Amino acid sequence: MEIDIREDIGRSVWTAGVFDLAVAEVLFRAADPALLALDVGANIGSMSGLLAARAAEVWAFEPYPPVLERLRRNVSRLTGAGQFAHCQVFPLALSDHEGEARLACPDGSDKNHGLARIADSGSVAVRVAPLDALLGNREVGVMKLDVEGHEQAVLSGATHSLAAGRIRNIVFEDHVGPGGAVGKILRSYGYKLYAIGWVLRGPVLKPADETAHRVYEAPSYLATLAPEVVASCRQRGWRCLGRG
Numbered sequence: 001m002e003i004d005i006r007e008d009i010g011r012s013v014w015t016a017g018v019f020d021l022a023v024a025e026v027l028f029r030a031a032d033p034a035l036l037a038l039d040v041g042a043n044i045g046s047m048s049g050l051l052a053a054r055a056a057e058v059w060a061f062e063p064y065p066p067v068l069e070r071l072r073r074n075v076s077r078l079t080g081a082g083q084f085a086h087c088q089v090f091p092l093a094l095s096d097h098e099g100e101a102r103l104a105c106p107d108g109s110d111k112n113h114g115l116a117r118i119a120d121s122g123s124v125a126v127r128v129a130p131l132d133a134l135l136g137n138r139e140v141g142v143m144k145l146d147v148e149g150h151e152q153a154v155l156s157g158a159t160h161s162l163a164a165g166r167i168r169n170i171v172f173e174d175h176v177g178p179g180g181a182v183g184k185i186l187r188s189y190g191y192k193l194y195a196i197g198w199v200l201r202g203p204v205l206k207p208a209d210e211t212a213h214r215v216y217e218a219p220s221y222l223a224t225l226a227p228e229v230v231a232s233c234r235q236r237g238w239r240c241l242g243r244g
Contacts, residue, residue: 130157
């Protein structure tokens, strides 16, 4: 991967070989080798590459131009490598409508480009589109959703897919917590929510209303329609580190 060790993600990949290990592990276990995986808010592609080692195909969504170019270069490194599935880059943000939005880059974005977010006050024009219009009737094994507060709009643009149960697992970051709007939306579609954490021996899933993450980590959750994925995520070990 092409990384910048001055940035949070690049430094983590450089030192540990992976970014956000517990989330990466849950994504890896939730991905289905026969189904599509979605990386919504792909950044430089650390999770896209991980999913490409497991899923049948990966769609990576990233609207921020400086990060997008690095994502494309990283994805191009997977092309032709036999152990990776096809990964398609979408230069846009998922939302609840088709058109254009503004992307704001708050303080700290120089060290973490993932802080960029859709906001009326944004200075960068980006394309947006609803997931339903792109996905059609395809089924998704897992969707990673990390869009800095735009999650509700993403889910609003995926109502048909969610209602049909076409997205089996969603791994998302939410600083509000499982009682917030995102958690309520997902529960209304029949998803069960779990907080993601870890111990030295592997990932941990706890009831959504319990704290599982460390104080220095963003709170992340698994929303699932598949009980077997919960059982898998509770098994010990770090499969994503071996990519198998």
